[in-house]
Amino acid sequence: MVDHILRLKLALLASAFRPGGALARTAGVLLLAGSVGAAMIWLSSEVDVTLAAHRAAIVIIATAVSIGIAVAPLSAGLGSALEPRRFSAFPIPPRELALGLGAAAAIGLPGLLAALLGISLERAWAGEPTAAAAVVGGVLGAITVVIVSQYLVVVGDQLSVSTAARRTVTAVARTVIAVALASAVATVLLVVADDGTEQLIDTAAVLANTPMGMLWAAPGDDGAPMVARLLAGLLMVVVLALGWGAIVARLLESPQRTRADAPRSSLGWFDLVPATPSGVIAARSLLYWTSDPRYRFVLLGLPLAPVVMMLAFAVAGAPLPPLWLLPLPVLALFLGWFSHNDVAYDHSAVWLHVAAPFRGASDRWGRAVPPLLIGVPVILAVAPLFALWSGVDEVLPALIGTSLGLLLTGLGVSSVSSAIGAYPAARPGAGPFDQPPSLEARAGWSQALSLLAILMFMGPTFVLVWWGFDDEQWFAVAGIAGSATGVGMLLLGILAGGRAFRRRAPELLDLMLRT
Amino acid sequence: MLTVTGLRKSFGQSLAVNDVDLQVRKGSVFGFVGPNGAGKTTTLSMVTGLLRPDAGTVSVAGADVWRDPTTAKRSIGVLPDRMRLFDRLTGAQMLYYCAVLHGIDRETARSRTDDLATALGLDGSLDRPVRDYSIGMVKKVSLAAALIHSPTVLVLDEPFESVDPVSTAQAVELLKRFAAAGGTVVLSSHNMNLVERVCDSVAVIVGGRILAAGTLDEVRGAQSLEDRFVELAGGRVAVEGLEWLTTFSD
Numbered sequence: 001m002v003d004h005i006l007r008l009k010l011a012l013l014a015s016a017f018r019p020g021g022a023l024a025r026t027a028g029v030l031l032l033a034g035s036v037g038a039a040m041i042w043l044s045s046e047v048d049v050t051l052a053a054h055r056a057a058i059v060i061i062a063t064a065v066s067i068g069i070a071v072a073p074l075s076a077g078l079g080s081a082l083e084p085r086r087f088s089a090f091p092i093p094p095r096e097l098a099l100g101l102g103a104a105a106a107i108g109l110p111g112l113l114a115a116l117l118g119i120s121l122e123r124a125w126a127g128e129p130t131a132a133a134a135v136v137g138g139v140l141g142a143i144t145v146v147i148v149s150q151y152l153v154v155v156g157d158q159l160s161v162s163t164a165a166r167r168t169v170t171a172v173a174r175t176v177i178a179v180a181l182a183s184a185v186a187t188v189l190l191v192v193a194d195d196g197t198e199q200l201i202d203t204a205a206v207l208a209n210t211p212m213g214m215l216w217a218a219p220g221d222d223g224a225p226m227v228a229r230l231l232a233g234l235l236m237v238v239v240l241a242l243g244w245g246a247i248v249a250r251l252l253e254s255p256q257r258t259r260a261d262a263p264r265s266s267l268g269w270f271d272l273v274p275a276t277p278s279g280v281i282a283a284r285s286l287l288y289w290t291s292d293p294r295y296r297f298v299l300l301g302l303p304l305a306p307v308v309m310m311l312a313f314a315v316a317g318a319p320l321p322p323l324w325l326l327p328l329p330v331l332a333l334f335l336g337w338f339s340h341n342d343v344a345y346d347h348s349a350v351w352l353h354v355a356a357p358f359r360g361a362s363d364r365w366g367r368a369v370p371p372l373l374i375g376v377p378v379i380l381a382v383a384p385l386f387a388l389w390s391g392v393d394e395v396l397p398a399l400i401g402t403s404l405g406l407l408l409t410g411l412g413v414s415s416v417s418s419a420i421g422a423y424p425a426a427r428p429g430a431g432p433f434d435q436p437p438s439l440e441a442r443a444g445w446s447q448a449l450s451l452l453a454i455l456m457f458m459g460p461t462f463v464l465v466w467w468g469f470d471d472e473q474w475f476a477v478a479g480i481a482g483s484a485t486g487v488g489m490l491l492l493g494i495l496a497g498g499r500a501f502r503r504r505a506p507e508l509l510d511l512m513l514r515t
Numbered sequence: 516m517l518t519v520t521g522l523r524k525s526f527g528q529s530l531a532v533n534d535v536d537l538q539v540r541k542g543s544v545f546g547f548v549g550p551n552g553a554g555k556t557t558t559l560s561m562v563t564g565l566l567r568p569d570a571g572t573v574s575v576a577g578a579d580v581w582r583d584p585t586t587a588k589r590s591i592g593v594l595p596d597r598m599r600l601f602d603r604l605t606g607a608q609m610l611y612y613c614a615v616l617h618g619i620d621r622e623t624a625r626s627r628t629d630d631l632a633t634a635l636g637l638d639g640s641l642d643r644p645v646r647d648y649s650i651g652m653v654k655k656v657s658l659a660a661a662l663i664h665s666p667t668v669l670v671l672d673e674p675f676e677s678v679d680p681v682s683t684a685q686a687v688e689l690l691k692r693f694a695a696a697g698g699t700v701v702l703s704s705h706n707m708n709l710v711e712r713v714c715d716s717v718a719v720i721v722g723g724r725i726l727a728a729g730t731l732d733e734v735r736g737a738q739s740l741e742d743r744f745v746e747l748a749g750g751r752v753a754v755e756g757l758e759w760l761t762t763f764s765d
Contacts, residue, residue, distance in 0.1 A: 351595055
């Protein structure tokens, strides 16, 4: 049985190297782990254990790194973690399962790093009188880290009662790793700079008396304290191992915790919107924007886009300050344009809209609400900042007007294009990068034409902005023109799109059913 | 109550529905039966305004479904086959959504949701997202969604597929009460026993054509509906050439 679980673990590890999106992540994780491992080995040869500061640094760094390694399995998300309860459906004796899972935990990056940590401790103390204690301490320490990581996986899995909780667990684990590594690096820097070493020694003394640090501190003392720490460490390992067996046995018997039921009366977003077709469609859209990966990808990409753009400009050596005017309009354009195929994201569920007797414009309004709710506040909040950084005088109204104009015009154009130019999109439940089974040429046309239409309608505003760089007064005019264009095009688009949607509803449904 | 004349639809070369005429009386439960691929779903989609016919008219409660869709759709409740729901919504949100799309106000929508949940055995499941439901549960929620705006005509495509016997009995009871009060039900099914038990009139469609229509007794004559159906659908084909199936490997 143990070798079965080990084989499963190896298969899981191998799956990280399959070609695809996960490969980049694997490479990143390997790079980080490799650097940590290499740094530990290198430090172990550089360190001089005759110096008090260095001894303190060993304790602090080893403690920090061991905490980081222990939470590492949680940081990858619990998807691939070998959690005992997943095996509850199989007839495996709990003792064998506990042993198998423990052994499996030792294989893989956290196990390897724990072993390297132990080896580093031994290397640091090699040739000293207490080298033997370092060997024992290193081995016990590595085992402790591996077992504790298994405890944490169980705890993490217990906490992950909902998607949000699961993400929180992952995020907390990643933060802990970052803080642990940062404190290790800071310790190295302090020792190298020979600054604040007394605090380091104090900290190490405290850590040496805690379960987290006692094994790493064991070689630092002679005689009784050393023996006491090693014995305490041994006891800790034994208790942890026995406890692990008991926990696995118990988990296999106890039922899974599930999400607590929401109070009966709550309908979420639906309670906050008016009970009209456009109201409920807006609520439904909001729910999808916040929970469907195909939409959420956009939400996550939005804050990154300006950063990436400005970095690219900086690398290319462009004159930076005025370029701060670019990210916001680009973001607004993208947000408005993103809805140009919104109906296709519903897939055949759009029959609910086809079968109900409400006006097409209500459908269009509802769908425009999430991007408006996201885009307008962002533009109003961020524009003053970007305008200030750009160093261009009086540019704020133009920046706000252009961005609002692009967003609203984009939504207007999208209202029409998602009714007349719909093309197959990733199905519900798919990831943001999944492509539909068949991507026709119309997809390209629809994307290009809707984008072109937005830019064309906003053309006059762009010209006014251009003039503004010669004469500041045009900036204010451009702001008004952009906002007016946006409002006008949004209203027009929703009316025209609503008519088109009603007229073409059966054909839209037919298109969705055929893909 | 529901009149269909000369309905026709082709997909490419194949004629899926060929000159279908149907008459469904007010207050009747009408069974629409046919073998796989006979055109049941296509016909019902055209009747409910989900699929545009090539020719023919559909009128529901006096309103033409394709000329005056808004009026017609107000009186139709639809349960289509093999179409998605917005499955990230919970069952309760889903029913509320459907109700409001049909112009029902907040309070009525909430109280009808509770009534339907009790009547169809959905209590306790309405706060889970629809994507977590079993197929039978999805059918039950869809049936509730079709009923929530109190339509006068219900068009149900395979409403009892994968639904457990207890819930089926509950739903049948509900449909019979609905018809007795003057509502009209059109349902398609493969289950002849169920159709015999529930429906008072039937139509048999094979290869896109109506081969028989009328009251249950007119259509089945002296036979059981199942025998009559098999006869209309081309009779039982003698099973030959499957000898390997009866010579077991060990």
